[in-house]
Amino acid sequence: MSRQASAAALAAQKPYTDLFDLTDEAEMGHIELSRAADLVVVAPATANLMAKMAGGHADDLASTLLMATDKPVLIAPAMNVRMWEHPATKRNLAQLLADGIRTVGPNDGGMACGEFGPGRMAEPDEIIHAIAAQFGQGALTGRHILITSGPTHEPIDPVRYIANRSSGAQGAAMAMACRDLGATVTFITGPATVPPPHGVDVIKVETAAQMAQAVTEALPADAAIFAAAVADWRVDQSAAQKIKKTADGAPPALSFVENPDILAKVAQMKAGRPALVVGFAAETENLVDHARAKLARKGCDWIVANDVSPETCIMGGAHNAVTLVTKDGADAWPRLSKHETATRLAARLAEALERG
Ligand code: CTP
Numbered sequence: 001m002s003r004q005a006s007a008a009a010l011a012a013q014k015p016y017t018d019l020f021d022l023t024d025e026a027e028m029g030h031i032e033l034s035r036a037a038d039l040v041v042v043a044p045a046t047a048n049l050m051a052k053m054a055g056g057h058a059d060d061l062a063s064t065l066l067m068a069t070d071k072p073v074l075i076a077p078a079m080n081v082r083m084w085e086h087p088a089t090k091r092n093l094a095q096l097l098a099d100g101i102r103t104v105g106p107n108d109g110g111m112a113c114g115e116f117g118p119g120r121m122a123e124p125d126e127i128i129h130a131i132a133a134q135f136g137q138g139a140l141t142g143r144h145i146l147i148t149s150g151p152t153h154e155p156i157d158p159v160r161y162i163a164n165r166s167s168g169a170q171g172a173a174m175a176m177a178c179r180d181l182g183a184t185v186t187f188i189t190g191p192a193t194v195p196p197p198h199g200v201d202v203i204k205v206e207t208a209a210q211m212a213q214a215v216t217e218a219l220p221a222d223a224a225i226f227a228a229a230v231a232d233w234r235v236d237q238s239a240a241q242k243i244k245k246t247a248d249g250a251p252p253a254l255s256f257v258e259n260p261d262i263l264a265k266v267a268q269m270k271a272g273r274p275a276l277v278v279g280f281a282a283e284t285e286n287l288v289d290h291a292r293a294k295l296a297r298k299g300c301d302w303i304v305a306n307d308v309s310p311e312t313c314i315m316g317g318a319h320n321a322v323t324l325v326t327k328d329g330a331d332a333w334p335r336l337s338k339h340e341t342a343t344r345l346a347a348r349l350a351e352a353l354e355r356g
Pocket of ligand 1: 148228281
């Protein structure tokens, strides 16, 4: 049986394969085909098809349909582990995520080529769950998740500010993962370099004080995830005009005051506290000890701890190696992409909310 006949038999539908097949085009043109469904699912999404999508190519029926569609697109990547980890595929994935494409998988596991690692297509039931989430039946459907992300900028004067190296990548990935499980996401972000995802409510702020205010206004929520790298201090009195150099060369004396601890404030709310409050801890030494201390001090339920020493390339990079610290213990996860880390975390979050 030809591949086309097998597909037709399995789907009990006519498969379309050619961009300009006269018979097919008379029945349903490729533009119409791209609009007929509520969701376009690409399974498997090969490295080549992802590259074509990221580059906007339209040289066959599949890529043309994906360019022409006005419907959401869900891809289930599947490829050899080296191809999945290739910088070109990483670039293409980042572009597709920024374009609002949703993903499911890939998983770790054995592959058709005999190698082992990430790149194996998500299982059919995972793909079905991801499809269901698009139609309001996901594990986080009906939940409101609040996420803070990115750095904050604390002004010194109208042109200068204090900042940090956070790119906002992990927070954006968390927002996508919760969205893809059907949650309503409020995404409160400082001036991050990674753009906010599509399909979430974005609130842009600059300073820690503005972030604290936006969080208060966005509550109540079922869960709150504090992925922002909030500046701990701000300049007490930022200057109204640009600070000028003085004739004697003396540098300006800046005095600092502590910013509100947004996570601690929410975690310790007497009424209306989200059922699950999750903090991130960026540490450069004694990761688990510091994370445990932070969990207790701030009163949150989970701390996602990561080592941001420069040699880990985590801050500003695409990967993360986190340890999930809860009241029950510390669970060290393998080095994963920030996207994969977020997918796992969102699934754990959904389970925890379900358990109540
Ligand atoms: N956080 C916050 N508001 C602040 C400071 C931190 O909401 N003003 C949140 C962060 O979003 C993160 C967690 O608290 O989820 C931990 O942030 P981190 O900077 O690691 O901790 P600090 O409170 O700054 O503690 P330390 O200076 O001891 O590392």
